[in-house]
Amino acid sequence: MTASRWQQDNGELQRIFEFVDFVEAFGFVTQVALLAQRQNHHPDISISWNKVTITSTSHDANHTVTGRDHDLADAIDQLL
Amino acid sequence: MTASRWQQDNGELQRIFEFVDFVEAFGFVTQVALLAQRQNHHPDISISWNKVTITSTSHDANHTVTGRDHDLADAIDQLL
Amino acid sequence: MTASRWQQDNGELQRIFEFVDFVEAFGFVTQVALLAQRQNHHPDISISWNKVTITSTSHDANHTVTGRDHDLADAIDQLL
Amino acid sequence: MTASRWQQDNGELQRIFEFVDFVEAFGFVTQVALLAQRQNHHPDISISWNKVTITSTSHDANHTVTGRDHDLADAIDQLL
Numbered sequence: 078m079t080a081s082r083w084q085q086d087n088g089e090l091q092r093i094f095e096f097v098d099f100v101e102a103f104g105f106v107t108q109v110a111l112l113a114q115r116q117n118h119h120p121d122i123s124i125s126w127n128k129v130t131i132t133s134t135s136h137d138a139n140h141t142v143t144g145r146d147h148d149l150a151d152a153i154d155q156l157l
Numbered sequence: 158m159t160a161s162r163w164q165q166d167n168g169e170l171q172r173i174f175e176f177v178d179f180v181e182a183f184g185f186v187t188q189v190a191l192l193a194q195r196q197n198h199h200p201d202i203s204i205s206w207n208k209v210t211i212t213s214t215s216h217d218a219n220h221t222v223t224g225r226d227h228d229l230a231d232a233i234d235q236l237l
Numbered sequence: 238m239t240a241s242r243w244q245q246d247n248g249e250l251q252r253i254f255e256f257v258d259f260v261e262a263f264g265f266v267t268q269v270a271l272l273a274q275r276q277n278h279h280p281d282i283s284i285s286w287n288k289v290t291i292t293s294t295s296h297d298a299n300h301t302v303t304g305r306d307h308d309l310a311d312a313i314d315q316l317l
Numbered sequence: 318m319t320a321s322r323w324q325q326d327n328g329e330l331q332r333i334f335e336f337v338d339f340v341e342a343f344g345f346v347t348q349v350a351l352l353a354q355r356q357n358h359h360p361d362i363s364i365s366w367n368k369v370t371i372t373s374t375s376h377d378a379n380h381t382v383t384g385r386d387h388d389l390a391d392a393i394d395q396l397l
Contacts, residue, residue: 099270099273099274099279099351100274100348100351100352100396101348101396103270103347103348103351104344104345104347104348104351104396105344107187107267107343107344107347108340108341108343108344110191110259110263111190111191111194111339111340111343111344112194112340113259114191114192114194114195114259114260115194115195115197117195119259119286121283121284121285122283122284123281123282123283123284124281124282124283125281126279156340156341156344179271179350179353179354179359180268180271180272180316180354181268181316183267183268183271183350184264184265184267184268184271184316185264187263187264187267187347188260188261188263188264190339190343191259191260191263191264192260193339194339194340199339199366201363201364201365202363202364203361203362203363203364204361204362204363205361206359236260236261236264267347270351271350271351271354272354274351274352274354274355275354275355275357277355
């Protein structure tokens with residue numbers, strides 16, 4: 078797996094991950110979904126075969142990046 | 158989908174679900190996993206192609222059925 | 238669940254689905270992933286809480302819509 | 318992750334995996350489900366929080382272990 082760093086821009090925190098194949102990518106996406114459920118904070122997720130883009134923002138804070146987005150990003154980082 | 162009723166026995170709450178095929182069964186299992194994450198209470202899950210068995214107990218209450226098991230069962234029932 | 242019709246544009250077949258919540262949306266996405274594995278043809282998938290966008294194209298046919306995209310769309314329609 | 322070796326007994330191939338937590342375990346289970354779809358050969362899967370048991374047999378060969386079970390086991394091993 079290779080990944081960009083988290084980028085903060087336009088009130089969003091975004092990171093792009095590239096896996097070996099779709100199976101590995103979708104296993105990761107499922108883990109992110111489970112973390113999001115626990116934190117009750119759900120990022121946007123895009124999957125393009127082996128490439129996954131995670132984008133997190135706090136809609137209830139006027140589409141800005143808050144501690145809830147950083148907490149989710151930290152939990153995602155611990156998966157890797 | 159057809160399903161048994163929830164059965165309480167030996168300190169466990171159990172229900173068996175039968176779906177059309179593996180795809181439908183595994184979609185359901187994923188939803189149960191997401192609910193369990195939200196409630197922080199994880200049932201045992203067995204999958205045999207189109208058949209899913211959910212078994213819930215409260216380990217921290219000496220393997221008895223508590224309100225947490227009933228809450229999970231209720232959330233699962235609302236999926237159907 | 239509500240959904241648009243499949244739209245064909247720019248060599249892609251796209252449909253947008255809106256579910257009750259994230260749990261229902263992600264259960265559907267997992268089913269789509271399983272269908273894609275069986276057909277060995279993987280669409281782009283975007284998830285934004287309860288909204289799922291599926292976009293399918295045939296990269297090996299110069300980014301056009303082929304029978305493989307229609308077969309995947311048909312299998313997805315049968316989930317609903 | 319720790320795991321037993323594959324055990325062959327009573328016409329079944331079985332391996333038990335233990336992960337850090339439920340999130341890691343369920344991510345693995347989802348990958349196994351995707352592999353099974355590709356091979357059109359679905360093992361029984363049991364999940365108990367961080368513990369996953371995979372049991373594979375060929376029902377159409379009188380519940381014996383065949384090349385299809387070994388192929389699935391090999392694909393699962395490559396996930397690790």
